[in-house]
Every structure is written in structure tokens, then in C-alpha cells.
Amino acid sequence: MRIPLWVEASRLKVLVFGGGSVGARRAKFFSAAGAEVRVLAKKVVPELQVLGVEIKLVDLYQYDPSDDIRWADVVVVAVDDPVLAEQLFRKAESMGKLVNDATDASRTHVVVPYERVVGGLRIAVTSEGAAGTPARLSLDVIEGCIKNSWIPLFFQIYKQLKAEAKEAIKETKKRLAYYQALVEDEEFLELVKAGRAQEALARGRAIMSKILNLA
Ligand SMILES: C[C@@]1(CC(=O)O)C2=NC(=C\c3[nH]c(c(CCC(=O)O)c3CC(=O)O)Cc3[nH]c(c(CC(=O)O)c3CCC(=O)O)/C=C3\N/C(=C\2)[C@@H](CCC(=O)O)[C@]3(C)CC(=O)O)/[C@H]1CCC(=O)O
């Protein structure tokens, strides 16, 4: 079973097999987020040459990529030859690496989702290869739902109050009790839902004072 995680990309070394449109997309995706990227391919598209990532032009039926695989944390398979793709997948897998196999969703270890930022929240959706277009279009529906709701304002207010609580309430347990009290306070939530930002903030701060004044 695959699980969702947010991973700091600058910690990753990513090896990409294939430098066509999919390989270039992965190279850009990972390197733009700070990962170290190395591409191995017979030929690469021009978009990839300007990314500033390491490129080795090799025929993977002749070149042994064992050292490159050992170097990597994540291995991407994006060659257009299914026999070669399976061979590379098996090799990287047997060497204990996490593989993003763009050529076969059923065996991939790592999925690249459809992603968007809505009202401060990062939303990622995937069908894990079953039906990509519905996954992509669902982002429009999700964005519409969130934008038309009280969540964006709640996000702003909660973020502000959380920052203030981290400064004002030194004890972790008390701080957690504050978050709990906040979300259980009907008046606070009603003000948020009614879009009364200043009053909601004031109510949140009053609850904070109450928690601070408790023994
Ligand atoms: C989000 C995005 C990220 C990215 O790839 O960058 C992404 N696919 C995108 C585009 C795209 N995908 C495909 C086309 C061709 C036309 C079409 O079919 O529409 C196009 C369009 C194009 O290439 O332009 C077809 C396709 N997709 C997969 C296979 C292999 C298979 O199904 O086995 C095949 C061949 C199917 C076959 O041979 O029949 C597999 C995967 N594609 C995924 C993600 C993962 C889970 C997706 C999910 O289900 O949620 C997974 C598992 C790969 C992974 O995680 O690496 C990106 C958004 C770009 C954007 O919108 O910006």
C-alpha cells in the first residue's frame, strides 16, 4: 500500500532513466524543488539540457548503471522501451531503491500526484494510475469547494493564532489544550464562518488568555 507523505526534495538524489518528455518533466519536478538529479538516456530533449542537471548520454543496453543506482535515493524509469523499463525497474528494486516507474503504475513504488495550492493548502490527488484525467479534473472541483467555503479564512486566522500561541504559551500541553479549546468554541467558529475576521481573532485571543491564566 502506498501512503501520502510530504518529503523535503533537497534531501534527495534522483536518478532518471530516459530524457524524453516524461523524463524531462521528472527532472524538472525534482530539481526545481532542490533535489540533485542525474539523467541517463540515449538522447535528451532540449528542455532538459537547459535545466542544469547532470546528463549522461548512454545506451542502457550497453552501459551498467549499478553505480548510478547506488548513488540515488529515488530512481525514475521513463524510457519508451517496455523491456528495458522492466529490466531497469527490477535492478533498482533489487538494490533496495524506491522506484518511480512512469511506464507502469501497477508496480511503481512512488507516485507523482496532480497538485495545486488552494487557500494556503497544498492539495495532491492521484488515482494511482487507474484514471489520471478524473484525478486531474477533481482538482477543479476541490478548488471550487474550498474557495467557496470558510476554510481559507479559517486557515488565515488559525495560522495567526497558532503563531501567537507558540510565542505566548511555552508549555506544549497547554498549547495543545488551546488548539482543542479553539476548535471546540462555537462562538469562535461561528465568527469564522460568518467571515467576521477581527472578531474571530479577538475571540481566539480571549481563549488564549483564559488558558494562560489557568494554573
Ligand atoms: C500528474 C502527472 C505527473 C507527471 O507525470 O509529471 C502524472 N501523469 C501526468 C500526465 C500524463 N499521464 C499520461 C499521459 C498521456 C496521455 C493520457 O493518457 O492522458 C499524460 C499527459 C502527458 O504526458 O503530457 C498517461 C500515463 N500515466 C501513467 C502511465 C503508466 C501506466 O498507467 O501504467 C501512462 C500511460 C498509460 C498507457 O500506456 O496506457 C502513470 C502515471 N501518471 C501519473 C502522474 C501517476 C499517477 C496518475 C494518476 O492516476 O493519478 C503515474 C502512476 C506515474 C507516476 O507516478 O510517475 C502528469 C500531469 C501533467 C500535468 O497535467 O501537468
Ligand SMILES: NC(=O)c1ccc[n+]([C@@H]2O[C@H](COP(=O)([O-])OP(=O)(O)OC[C@H]3O[C@@H](n4cnc5c(N)ncnc54)[C@H](O)[C@@H]3O)[C@@H](O)[C@H]2O)c1
Ligand atoms: N507517467 C506519465 O505520466 C506518462 C505519460 C506518458 C507516457 N508515459 C510512459 O513513459 C514512457 C516514456 O515517455 P516519453 O514521452 O518520455 O517518451 P520519449 O520517447 O519522449 O522518451 C524516451 C526516452 O528513453 C530513452 N531511451 C530509450 N531507449 C533507451 C536506451 N536503450 N538507452 C538509453 N535511453 C533510452 C530515449 O533516449 C528517450 O530519452 C512512455 O513509453 C510511457 O510508457 C508515462
